[in-house]
Amino acid sequence: xxxxxxxxxxxxxxxxxxxxxxxxxxxxxxxxxxxxxxxxxxxxxxxxxxxxxxxxxxxxxxxxxxxxxxxxxxxxxxxxxxxxxxxxxxxxxxxxxxxxxxxxxxxxxxxxxxxxxxxxxxxxxxxxxxxxxxxxxxxxxxxxxxxxxxxxxxxxxxxxxxxxxxxxxxxxxxxxxxxxxxxxxxxxxxxxxxxxxxxxxxxxxxxxxxxxxxxxxxxxxxxxxxxxxxxxxxxxxxxxxxxxxxxxxxxxxxxxxxxxxxxxxxxxxxxxxxxxxxxxxxxxxxxxxxxxxxxxxxxxxxxxxxxxxxxxxxxxxxxxxxxxxxxxxxxxxxxxxxxxxxxxxxxxxxxxxxxxxxxxxxxxxxxxxxxxxxxxxxxxxxxxxxxxxxxxxxxxxxxxxxxxxxxxxxxxxxxxxxxxxxxxxxxxxxxxxxxxxxxxxxxxxxxxxxxxxxxxxxxxxxxxxxxxxxxxxxxxxxxxxxxxxxxxxxxxxxxxxxxxxxxxxxxxxxxxxxxxxxxxxxxxx
Amino acid sequence: xxxxxxxxxxxxxxxxxxxxxxxxxxxxxxxxxxxxxxxxxxxxxxxxxxxxxxxxxxxxxxxxxxxxxxxxxxxxxxxxxxxxxxxxxxxxxxxxxxxxxxxxxxxxxxxxxxxxxxxxxxxxxxxxxxxxxxxxxxxxxxxxxxxxxxxxxxxxxxxxxxxxxxxxxxxx
Numbered sequence: 001x002x003x004x005x006x007x008x009x010x011x012x013x014x015x016x017x018x019x020x021x022x023x024x025x026x027x028x029x030x031x032x033x034x035x036x037x038x039x040x041x042x043x044x045x046x047x048x049x050x051x052x053x054x055x056x057x058x059x060x061x062x063x064x065x066x067x068x069x070x071x072x073x074x075x076x077x078x079x080x081x082x083x084x085x086x087x088x089x090x091x092x093x094x095x096x097x098x099x100x101x102x103x104x105x106x107x108x109x110x111x112x113x114x115x116x117x118x119x120x121x122x123x124x125x126x127x128x129x130x131x132x133x134x135x136x137x138x139x140x141x142x143x144x145x146x147x148x149x150x151x152x153x154x155x156x157x158x159x160x161x162x163x164x165x166x167x168x169x170x171x172x173x174x175x176x177x178x179x180x181x182x183x184x185x186x187x188x189x190x191x192x193x194x195x196x197x198x199x200x201x202x203x204x205x206x207x208x209x210x211x212x213x214x215x216x217x218x219x220x221x222x223x224x225x226x227x228x229x230x231x232x233x234x235x236x237x238x239x240x241x242x243x244x245x246x247x248x249x250x251x252x253x254x255x256x257x258x259x260x261x262x263x264x265x266x267x268x269x270x271x272x273x274x275x276x277x278x279x280x281x282x283x284x285x286x287x288x289x290x291x292x293x294x295x296x297x298x299x300x301x302x303x304x305x306x307x308x309x310x311x312x313x314x315x316x317x318x319x320x321x322x323x324x325x326x327x328x329x330x331x332x333x334x335x336x337x338x339x340x341x342x343x344x345x346x347x348x349x350x351x352x353x354x355x356x357x358x359x360x361x362x363x364x365x366x367x368x369x370x371x372x373x374x375x376x377x378x379x380x381x382x383x384x385x386x387x388x389x390x391x392x393x394x395x396x397x398x399x400x401x402x403x404x405x406x407x408x409x410x411x412x413x414x415x416x417x418x419x420x421x422x423x424x425x426x427x428x429x430x431x432x433x434x435x436x437x438x439x440x441x442x443x444x445x446x447x448x449x450x451x452x453x454x455x456x457x458x459x460x461x462x463x464x465x466x467x468x469x470x471x472x473x474x475x476x477x478x479x480x481x482x483x484x485x486x487x488x489x490x491x492x493x494x495x496x497x498x499x500x501x502x503x504x505x506x507x508x509x510x511x512x513x514x515x516x517x518x519x520x521x522x523x524x525x
Numbered sequence: 526x527x528x529x530x531x532x533x534x535x536x537x538x539x540x541x542x543x544x545x546x547x548x549x550x551x552x553x554x555x556x557x558x559x560x561x562x563x564x565x566x567x568x569x570x571x572x573x574x575x576x577x578x579x580x581x582x583x584x585x586x587x588x589x590x591x592x593x594x595x596x597x598x599x600x601x602x603x604x605x606x607x608x609x610x611x612x613x614x615x616x617x618x619x620x621x622x623x624x625x626x627x628x629x630x631x632x633x634x635x636x637x638x639x640x641x642x643x644x645x646x647x648x649x650x651x652x653x654x655x656x657x658x659x660x661x662x663x664x665x666x667x668x669x670x671x672x673x674x675x676x677x678x679x680x681x682x683x684x685x686x687x688x689x690x691x692x693x694x695x696x697x
Contacts, residue, residue, distance in 0.1 A: 012658040019557035020567055022549040030541050033578045442648045480683050
């Protein structure tokens, strides 16, 4: 250890002796804390109520007309949720219900559970039916909505087939008499039996410390193909031992449809579509990716607006060494692809959103290992480019910073007509881009013309310390805490703007400044 | 035996008090080292406690209360420093006074180091305190600062570089 590190440690130890002693908490402080606890629990309960009631409303709307059966066709999708991996037809709606379980577990000390009389018995006169068990997911050959099909009174259409998988909380808490459930694999019963979810096929098993159960039910007119497909999906499930605390999804807005899934190296990921949690009509697209510690990272795209014909709204997420581009595309987009700066291309997957979500767009996702920078491109059916967006993932030492913005408009003012006002406006916009970068990275060191272009593509940049051209912003004197921008008007008058976060000052000038210190006025004339 | 509502409430308040007594001193020390302000440190530690204990039942890992509290203290402290820096810059600009940091007397190395530490950007200062006072690993510093491990490493490294430069040491 160096001298300065030793001195620093000693200094901190010395300084901390001057820190005040907090003593015992005051009553107002404790009251404030309690109020916050109670407020949050109440807010959770209200949210759960809103989600469940909304889901039930949606279900009732669905029940009002016959559910449309979706044939099992096209590619299959392999999805991992709470330790269960299942492969099902891509066309079958798969609902991730685990966020509902998190909410139930948050606000309720007891919940309905398998083998103990069902939900209605335990929730008494509550108007909100609570699903049986802690639901993980359900998949069906029709859109069963985002409400659990077990314990909430939902029924299966005549030609429907549905599989529901949940955790058994009573077994987890040792409240169930009898032996421990067998380890996976297990088989569903051969013949329907009556159980907490109604008449159907049941199976119980345990994976690690977690007890699961499954319920499969079929309408009286279900096709043999769909029945076999669903039973095959159950038989083909595999289990991964998970800790419930890491089972993930806390960032999701609520239960949602899994519209795409995959793995990035060893880590599974899911693209989901959920109703907006604030009651908005436009659904939310979410990407959740398992991390190395089984903790799930979640990104949400809200307030989606995908106007035709520029029908692309993209977001970027990073997990491990994989870069994800994902988001929404309009109906005019036939396919999407990523074109890396190195020339490599990655085709994206465009997936339909269940019609019950009322979305007028589709979702897309592209997963790329070791990608650094490139263009996200949307193409029409003829292969013509409709729109594109540039991204940069800078993995230089010191930060992992990502910029993703729409492409430059084609009508930006040419430099040879720049007047004072345009030069000043351009510098302000360049500084805004730098501050956007600083907010993410907490330093300017990596801010470069490439990154500036990605964040604010309507401007042209260079890193020249000497040539000042009209219409071009020179980025200079970049350090962890400083950045300087210089440009010139069409008649050659220079303008500068600088920011120094160490002192919290933005300064201005009308000189061809080489350093932040030279650009030192408090405003432009 | 039944428990009355009042008894249940008292019990909860008692648990909160225990929680505070157990965790508040460390939170105050951390806040003080980042802000160098006794009153502000007390305020920040209390606010952090209210925020974290207020959502105690929502914490994904309640056992990691101290980690949640540490992260909240750091966030509040860096936000507070950022606000102060803006206020100070405004006052300097309005009053035309030089920055107080630039007028620090040239005293011993330790005082130079202390002054340089106070001039560091807030997140760098937090990273240094977490690493050298709390003895946290790079991963733990990154968790507390909600950034990647390379970013945390960079914050510490840049801070040390600045400190070395400011006190004129090139010993590493």
